[in-house]
Amino acid sequence: MHPFAYTAAQTPQDVTTRGSHPPHPDILAGGTDLLQLLKERVRTPAELIDINGLDLGGIDEKNGCLRVGALVRMSELAADPRVTRDWPVVSKALLDSASAQVRNMASIAGNLLQRTRCPYFRDATTPCNKRDPGTGCSALDGLNRTHAILGTSDRCIAAHPSDLAVALVALDARISILGPDGEDEVAVENLHRLPGDTPHMETVLQPGDLITAIHIPASECARRSHYVKVRDRASFEWALVSAAVGLDMDGGTISDARVAVGGVGTKPWRLRTVESLLIGKAPGPQVFKAAADRAADGAQPRGGNAYKVELLKHTVTRALMELGGCA
Amino acid sequence: MTDTAMTVIGQSVIGKPVSRVDGRAKVTGAATYAGEFRPDRLAHAAVVTSTIPAGRIRALFADAAESSPGVLVVATHHNAPRLPYNSMAQRPQVDPQAGDQLRVLQSPEIRFNGQPIAVVVAETLEQATHAAALIRVEYDPAPAVTRFEEAAKSPRKPSAGKPTDLARGDADAALAAAQVTIDATYDQPMEHHNAIEPHVTIAAWDGDRLTLWDKTQWVGNDRAEIAHVFGIPEEDIRVVSPFVGGAFGSALRTWPHVTLAAIAAKMAGRPVKLELTRRQLFSAIGFRPRTVQRVALGAEADGRLTALIQEAVGHTSQYEDYAETTVEPASMLYSCPNLRTAYRLAPMNINSPCPMRAPGVVTGVLALEMAMDELAEAAGVDPLDLRLRNYAERDENKDLPWSSKGLRDCYKTAAERFGWSGRSPKPGSMRDGRELVGWGMATAVYPTHRAAASASVVIRDDGTAVVRSAASDMGPGTYTSMTQVAAEALDLPVERVRFELGDTDLPKAPVHGGSITMASVGSAVQAACVAARARMRALSNAVDPVRGADYAEILRRHGLPQVDVEADAAPGIEQKRFSMYAFGAIFAEVRVDPDLGTVRVPRLVGAYGSGRIVNPKTARSQCVGGMVLGLGMALSEQSEWDDRFGKVMNANLAEYLVPVNADVPHLDVTFVDEHDPHVNPLGVKGLAEIAAVGVTPAIANAVHHATGIRFRSLPITPDKVLAGLSKKR
Ligand SMILES: Cc1cc2nc3c(=O)[nH]c(=O)nc-3n(C[C@H](O)[C@H](O)[C@H](O)COP(=O)(O)OP(=O)(O)OC[C@H]3O[C@@H](n4cnc5c(N)ncnc54)[C@H](O)[C@@H]3O)c2cc1C
Numbered sequence A: 001m002h003p004f005a006y007t008a009a010q011t012p013q014d015v016t017t018r019g020s021h022p023p024h025p026d027i028l029a030g031g032t033d034l035l036q037l038l039k040e041r042v043r044t045p046a047e048l049i050d051i052n053g054l055d056l057g058g059i060d061e062k063n064g065c066l067r068v069g070a071l072v073r074m075s076e077l078a079a080d081p082r083v084t085r086d087w088p089v090v091s092k093a094l095l096d097s098a099s100a101q102v103r104n105m106a107s108i109a110g111n112l113l114q115r116t117r118c119p120y121f122r123d124a125t126t127p128c129n130k131r132d133p134g135t136g137c138s139a140l141d142g143l144n145r146t147h148a149i150l151g152t153s154d155r156c157i158a159a160h161p162s163d164l165a166v167a168l169v170a171l172d173a174r175i176s177i178l179g180p181d182g183e184d185e186v187a188v189e190n191l192h193r194l195p196g197d198t199p200h201m202e203t204v205l206q207p208g209d210l211i212t213a214i215h216i217p218a219s220e221c222a223r224r225s226h227y228v229k230v231r232d233r234a235s236f237e238w239a240l241v242s243a244a245v246g247l248d249m250d251g252g253t254i255s256d257a258r259v260a261v262g263g264v265g266t267k268p269w270r271l272r273t274v275e276s277l278l279i280g281k282a283p284g285p286q287v288f289k290a291a292a293d294r295a296a297d298g299a300q301p302r303g304g305n306a307y308k309v310e311l312l313k314h315t316v317t318r319a320l321m322e323l324g325g326c327a
Numbered sequence B: 001m002t003d004t005a006m007t008v009i010g011q012s013v014i015g016k017p018v019s020r021v022d023g024r025a026k027v028t029g030a031a032t033y034a035g036e037f038r039p040d041r042l043a044h045a046a047v048v049t050s051t052i053p054a055g056r057i058r059a060l061f062a063d064a065a066e067s068s069p070g071v072l073v074v075a076t077h078h079n080a081p082r083l084p085y086n087s088m089a090q091r092p093q094v095d096p097q098a099g100d101q102l103r104v105l106q107s108p109e110i111r112f113n114g115q116p117i118a119v120v121v122a123e124t125l126e127q128a129t130h131a132a133a134l135i136r137v138e139y140d141p142a143p144a145v146t147r148f149e150e151a152a153k154s155p156r157k158p159s160a161g162k163p164t165d166l167a168r169g170d171a172d173a174a175l176a177a178a179q180v181t182i183d184a185t186y187d188q189p190m191e192h193h194n195a196i197e198p199h200v201t202i203a204a205w206d207g208d209r210l211t212l213w214d215k216t217q218w219v220g221n222d223r224a225e226i227a228h229v230f231g232i233p234e235e236d237i238r239v240v241s242p243f244v245g246g247a248f249g250s251a252l253r254t255w256p257h258v259t260l261a262a263i264a265a266k267m268a269g270r271p272v273k274l275e276l277t278r279r280q281l282f283s284a285i286g287f288r289p290r291t292v293q294r295v296a297l298g299a300e301a302d303g304r305l306t307a308l309i310q311e312a313v314g315h316t317s318q319y320e321d322y323a324e325t326t327v328e329p330a331s332m333l334y335s336c337p338n339l340r341t342a343y344r345l346a347p348m349n350i351n352s353p354c355p356m357r358a359p360g361v362v363t364g365v366l367a368l369e370m371a372m373d374e375l376a377e378a379a380g381v382d383p384l385d386l387r388l389r390n391y392a393e394r395d396e397n398k399d400l401p402w403s404s405k406g407l408r409d410c411y412k413t414a415a416e417r418f419g420w421s422g423r424s425p426k427p428g429s430m431r432d433g434r435e436l437v438g439w440g441m442a443t444a445v446y447p448t449h450r451a452a453a454s455a456s457v458v459i460r461d462d463g464t465a466v467v468r469s470a471a472s473d474m475g476p477g478t479y480t481s482m483t484q485v486a487a488e489a490l491d492l493p494v495e496r497v498r499f500e501l502g503d504t505d506l507p508k509a510p511v512h513g514g515s516i517t518m519a520s521v522g523s524a525v526q527a528a529c530v531a532a533r534a535r536m537r538a539l540s541n542a543v544d545p546v547r548g549a550d551y552a553e554i555l556r557r558h559g560l561p562q563v564d565v566e567a568d569a570a571p572g573i574e575q576k577r578f579s580m581y582a583f584g585a586i587f588a589e590v591r592v593d594p595d596l597g598t599v600r601v602p603r604l605v606g607a608y609g610s611g612r613i614v615n616p617k618t619a620r621s622q623c624v625g626g627m628v629l630g631l632g633m634a635l636s637e638q639s640e641w642d643d644r645f646g647k648v649m650n651a652n653l654a655e656y657l658v659p660v661n662a663d664v665p666h667l668d669v670t671f672v673d674e675h676d677p678h679v680n681p682l683g684v685k686g687l688a689e690i691a692a693v694g695v696t697p698a699i700a701n702a703v704h705h706a707t708g709i710r711f712r713s714l715p716i717t718p719d720k721v722l723a724g725l726s727k728k729r
């Protein structure tokens, strides 16, 4: 491990001040991802600033919106009775993530900011544009069974690993950011960037930015929501493909729909075309399947991940069918 | 020898489900594993590995590392002692039988990606790890063979070891003439053991004497190998390894990092602990080689085999011929007049493979048993009936009778417990809602070996006994089963007997591998205990065997604090008169989601004919462990190799997918009654490896039954299942 200085932040301002000045310390929350990256020398920060002492916990419901502190642990959010009742997709996405031990440690903000599982990114000896800009992308013509098919570029095809982010993007969740210049809010959907020519720049966050909370609006789609995750083994693995879906019904027709998918995008991926094909229709296998058939529009598979095109459609169909009571 | 078991009297503890005698120590953390010893002034090592697969180190810059805080020494090929690496009169069977082991820090030559090229020793692990990253290396790369397909194009015969090319009759002619034929190729990927305990060695020199606390399945061989590497007498080395946190074969050999630890300790003048990182475990120790096999079967219309051809190619390193007995089961598992087998090696720029639970046998049987399932379908015969029609009444390879063979019982028992008779033969015909249900089965087999072993007994005047042998317990329960054997032979309750192992100061034991520990060490323990009891009887002048309860009094009467007895036990002529194998039958149910491509296994049923079961509790534990291994092999485990870099990319436990609890189904284990008077005095056949055999093909065959598709390349992951199903649609 690279030697680093350790600071325990006393106030959020400690983070924004120290963070916006060299050496730009890395923020340490649960450490479940950051420690791996430090040990593998993927990250070699000169300083870590530990935010665990800050008052960034708590789950509150206000004005039809759930406010979740950045340091709330995955297990706590997953088990919250309000979440299991009114935002089931959030709970399911969390429970389908990692293991009980990891979830007890891992924070909500850290989850959104965990780095890709691309094996080349995590092996500091192989070329990787995301880790070492300009060195090349080893996955393009390498092992890419787990990589993205949507939002890719010829510089990077790494899939975004978070399950929670998929659910949050489906529900129009937003995050609060405290930066050196004050507070700001962004939609989770706009937190991550496409790789383009700069795959090393993953989010819109600037040095010194601290995520303080996540806001998840209540909606009929949130109340009637579901998460389906496909993976090689039954648990403790990131998604090959996943789908977060929500449906609002007006009598016999779908009045609103939310579909976001994971394991396939370079960022958590919302499927608005699929949503629009559902709205105004009566729920049923045909409708679900026809809509899901458009889920992989624009996909650019690279060999090993070609199966994801079909699997994506099937997974979205399955999620809708299970939610719509057709499965 | 074979009669000693008959002299035992009293209540039998052999066969009782005794709980692990070391269980409490393990769960409370009181058991000291190799890496937990704390010799004074212990320093820590970090290993630097190559980043190219072939070539030479042109320059290695260690200055920055050397001047980094806490660093004691940086060992490289420039400054490490030149070691003699004396050849051994006879190679231990755990080493490849041809080639030359990797010599560490002796030259700038690079033979694989991940080869150790330097060791940094520092006061703390963090300091050592950091300094290791400061070492800069320049290479002159050379062309490397990193593509299996390329290496397999011109494979070669192993240049030493057991013959692998067997033949009887004319298999090719019989195949050409057969009424029903199958000819298919099966691909099993490279796999790594991934025991939870990483490999670790602590080396401490005291003048010319060396102590090694090492994760090893064979302290005796560690000592012998290091003695040869360093050119020092074996007597000057002590190896201690009381607990092993899983090994599955990875700790059979003495790996280069053991030498590295000893070099580092010598150069630092301090005891040194060297623990490999999880990523390093994917290049510093061996693995199950990728093996591609052709199986061709010819049969009469009723399924009776007339021809069997099995040809395998497995990869090995550039410096050693690691060969497996992959094609051996084909020679004896079924009755077949015409047979031809071949085994070839594809050398690559990779470290040497090594045995992994049921090495070779697992691999050979999975191809053979998947082919048998294909034959059953082609001949229109139930898969179980096909096995019964081809039942081998004697070993047609060795032309010997079986010492015992409970396989018919295994088939019957497992089939009944599974409910096999309710199987609808047509693939895809059993459904549960949207899920495709598949039932498959396979035969399991593993040879029963035995080696010479010694054990000692001390009976003390407090009426307790300590029994010792330099054996190992990597998880099967050696401590417990040996305690039972000793307690029975000594007529003492198990609480009054303590068994000690894992130290070269103890009487010699063979390798803890090949499922031989119970047969070998168990026989020695029994012999020593029987002799000790006879000594007590002599002391007491009794006509009848003495009771254990009387030991204390007898010793006190003679004013003896204790009685010491040592005994040896070795296999005899019986090995030439009988063919000895354990057999089993495995039945699997799978559920395939036809839309998502996932395969889940709700239940596995296994029945085993493995001689006498010393402890049904630990024996069951062995079998369920083996089932889980087979499950991983069938559905998720593979070391993902990148041809371009010549390395495994999923070198961690998050992405090397061993089954997790949610994958593990209901596991049903039965041992059929099997009395084998020939194998060894205890009548045991060993369970460690047979437990892993046959599970993978049973699952693969069930997947075929569910989907109608043959997946001949493992593991059967959702991408493959979806591709197969969409081709069929
Ligand atoms: C074995 C394993 C399996 C896993 N499986 C899954 C899975 O199936 N699905 C899934 O979604 N995840 C999975 N994870 C990932 C896990 O959910 C993340 O590691 C975890 O959520 C990260 O949270 P943390 O608090 O530990 O973050 P840390 O590791 O502490 O930090 C992660 C990143 O976030 C930054 N950060 C943290 N908090 C803030 C903040 N408040 N403001 C700004 N930056 C911040 C850190 O600087 C760092 O860059 C798995 C992890 C492991 C180890």
Ligand code: SF4
Binding pocket: A116, A118, A119, A120, A121, A127, A128, A129, A130, A131, A136, A137, A138, A139, A140, A155, A156, A157, A158, A199
């Ligand atoms: S896909 Fe992205 S993360 Fe992976 S190697 Fe390419 S650039 Fe690096």
